[in-house]
Amino acid sequence: KNEVEQSPQNLTAQEGEFITINCSYSVGISALHWLQQHPGGGIVSLFMLSSGKKKHGRLIATINIQEKHSSLHITASHPRDSAVYICAVEEGGSEKLVFGKGTKLTVNP
Amino acid sequence: DAGITQSPRHKVTETGTPVTLRCHQTENHRYMYWYRQDPGHGLRLIHYSYGVKDTDKGEVSDGYSVSRSKTEDFLLTLESATSSQTSVYFCAVRGVDSPLHFGNGTRLTVT
Numbered sequence: 001k002n003e004v005e006q007s008p009q010n011l012t013a014q015e016g017e018f019i020t021i022n023c024s025y026s027v028g029i030s031a032l033h034w035l036q037q038h039p040g041g042g043i044v045s046l047f048m049l050s051s052g053k054k055k056h057g058r059l060i061a062t063i064n065i066q067e068k069h070s071s072l073h074i075t076a077s078h079p080r081d082s083a084v085y086i087c088a089v090e091e092g093g094s095e096k097l098v099f100g101k102g103t104k105l106t107v108n109p
Numbered sequence: 110d111a112g113i114t115q116s117p118r119h120k121v122t123e124t125g126t127p128v129t130l131r132c133h134q135t136e137n138h139r140y141m142y143w144y145r146q147d148p149g150h151g152l153r154l155i156h157y158s159y160g161v162k163d164t165d166k167g168e169v170s171d172g173y174s175v176s177r178s179k180t181e182d183f184l185l186t187l188e189s190a191t192s193s194q195t196s197v198y199f200c201a202v203r204g205v206d207s208p209l210h211f212g213n214g215t216r217l218t219v220t
Contacts, residue, residue: 031206033208033209035209035211042211042213042214043199043201043211044211045208045209045210045211048208048209086151086152088152095140095157095159095165096154096157096167097142097154097209098154099151099152099153100151101149101151102151
């Protein structure tokens with residue numbers, strides 16, 4: 001069974017700080033997704049990646065397939081980045097996705 | 110916007126009654142999923158579909174059934190609702206090698 005572990009579970013930062021959220025998984029995957037959920041809100045896809053690195057605005061996602069690890073970085077964090085960030089993996093050869101439990105980020109002004 | 114609509118958005122029902130939640134998409138994506146989200150558990154897969162009339166169970170499928178008779182619609186049915194099924198239910202869709210898109214969720218309360 002694929003286990004998806006996120007760290008930290010909770011993260012509090014000051015506005016402007018550089019944020020890193022980590023995701024580790026235990027079996028081979030075909031792709032990894034990073035998602036964002038604001039309080040009381042819906043879930044939005046940030047990135048889908050299977051290798052290397054992707055960047056969108058102040059967000060950067062990286063993945064190391066050999067180490068079974070991915071990171072989501074937020075540069076120059078802002079209070080509007082406060083949300084739960086969720087990692088999900090597509091197991092190789094399967095249509096299923098396995099989700100981490102999320103990292104709750106709070107950015108204070 | 111992947112054109113995903115969940116209905117109803119909120120529902121309160123009594124224990125033992127049947128409940129059907131609907132997920133409708135406009136993009137003809139192949140894969141559709143039903144998840145429940147509960148504090149401390151994150152998103153857990155109930156059932157998913159990989160095509161019309163092709164469905165499979167997820168990790169928390171007991172007490173739930175699904176149907177997909179058309180590409181655009183994926184229905185989740187609670188045959189006899191229980192209080193443990195009080196949750197927020199999310200539908201998600203994706204195409205082959207494409208990102209996930211989520212509906213806005215359905216908040217279900219079973220009294």
